[in-house]
Amino acid sequence: MSASEEWVIGPPRADTRDGTRVLTAPVTGGASHDALPPSIALRIHDTEAIDSSAAPFVPIACALAAWSDATVHVVGPVSRGGADAGHALLDELSRRFGAGRARIVIDGVTDVEARPSGGSTPTLGLFYTRGIDSASTLIAERTRITTLLGLDWVDPPYGDLGQADIWRGTERAAAEEGLPLLRFSSNVRQLLDPIESWSHTHALVLIALAQLVSPRLDRVLLSGAHRRDVAPVDFGNAPDVVNRWRTGSFDVRSFDAADGRTAKTALVGADEHARRHLLVCWEQPGDRNCGRCLKCVQTMSHAHAAGVLAALQSRFEHPLTTEAVESLVGRPCDDATLAVLRELVDDLAHDPLASAWRRVITAAEESGRQVDA
Numbered sequence: 001m002s003a004s005e006e007w008v009i010g011p012p013r014a015d016t017r018d019g020t021r022v023l024t025a026p027v028t029g030g031a032s033h034d035a036l037p038p039s040i041a042l043r044i045h046d047t048e049a050i051d052s053s054a055a056p057f058v059p060i061a062c063a064l065a066a067w068s069d070a071t072v073h074v075v076g077p078v079s080r081g082g083a084d085a086g087h088a089l090l091d092e093l094s095r096r097f098g099a100g101r102a103r104i105v106i107d108g109v110t111d112v113e114a115r116p117s118g119g120s121t122p123t124l125g126l127f128y129t130r131g132i133d134s135a136s137t138l139i140a141e142r143t144r145i146t147t148l149l150g151l152d153w154v155d156p157p158y159g160d161l162g163q164a165d166i167w168r169g170t171e172r173a174a175a176e177e178g179l180p181l182l183r184f185s186s187n188v189r190q191l192l193d194p195i196e197s198w199s200h201t202h203a204l205v206l207i208a209l210a211q212l213v214s215p216r217l218d219r220v221l222l223s224g225a226h227r228r229d230v231a232p233v234d235f236g237n238a239p240d241v242v243n244r245w246r247t248g249s250f251d252v253r254s255f256d257a258a259d260g261r262t263a264k265t266a267l268v269g270a271d272e273h274a275r276r277h278l279l280v281c282w283e284q285p286g287d288r289n290c291g292r293c294l295k296c297v298q299t300m301s302h303a304h305a306a307g308v309l310a311a312l313q314s315r316f317e318h319p320l321t322t323e324a325v326e327s328l329v330g331r332p333c334d335d336a337t338l339a340v341l342r343e344l345v346d347d348l349a350h351d352p353l354a355s356a357w358r359r360v361i362t363a364a365e366e367s368g369r370q371v372d373a
């Protein structure tokens, strides 16, 4: 992307359509973008209060600025707290990604906060996918969490991969916990995916959606993904990035129930609710864990390392075997996945599965170097 490229997001517009609150903002610029959507829509599928200012678009503007190393104008209004949070967020992203030209310029900063002063009982939300990271956070913070939040992919090209079944499964899990589940959707990947992988950008989108419902919650938790000593620097879900979103009346916090995926898997394996609803597979359509893809085999291996595979095996359609790991040799992995696999090899120690996983890592590193070259 050319360094001189500039973007404009906004002004925002709030509508209620078919029982859904929709905040949209036009997007212009990005001359080299493959297929720029005319506007970004952030949707919450109910009719309760939302932040209808441009503040929910500020984290998305930060992602766009950092990963395209460009200037992004946001047409407000944005509260002073939201603008300050945006600048702090972009400073951290730019430092990590070496994006020296990344800037956000916010027009229409106001002293009016979207959120009324809070009630007496703190309200705490959690983005919940039923995977190991968010399930372990739910276990650890069960007595404090008041609301679950989930992103439902109804937008093309992701909306046809059995998402309706997955969402129904998440609704059942939330109902069993006795917690309300806020259902979000957005077309924002059409804007961000041509620029950077979802693995890196998703945290910024979740912060944006959290801000959308900031009139209802004091704080929202985003679960971390990596053991501290192996976390990639250029990862959008890094705790130091996520924790920058503090507007003064609402904030998003990174949370790890344990340090590392194996330790989190041990928590999940010991929890009856988390076991029953575990969903990690994003490669096979529908509400199932295929037991053969990288995420499934990796999760079963963490469970094996944690000594809880017997408790979780029935959630997977195929057993964990050395051959299942070997079948993944040659499969490309991004840095975020490689970091988790390195944790896994450490945790497996002298187990025979560790050498099979080392071959998966080595092949992925070599194919990554070929791509870089």
Ligand SMILES: [Zn+2]
Residues within 6 Å of the ligand: 280, 281, 282, 283, 284, 289, 290, 291, 292, 293, 294, 295, 296, 297
């Ligand atoms: Zn799978």
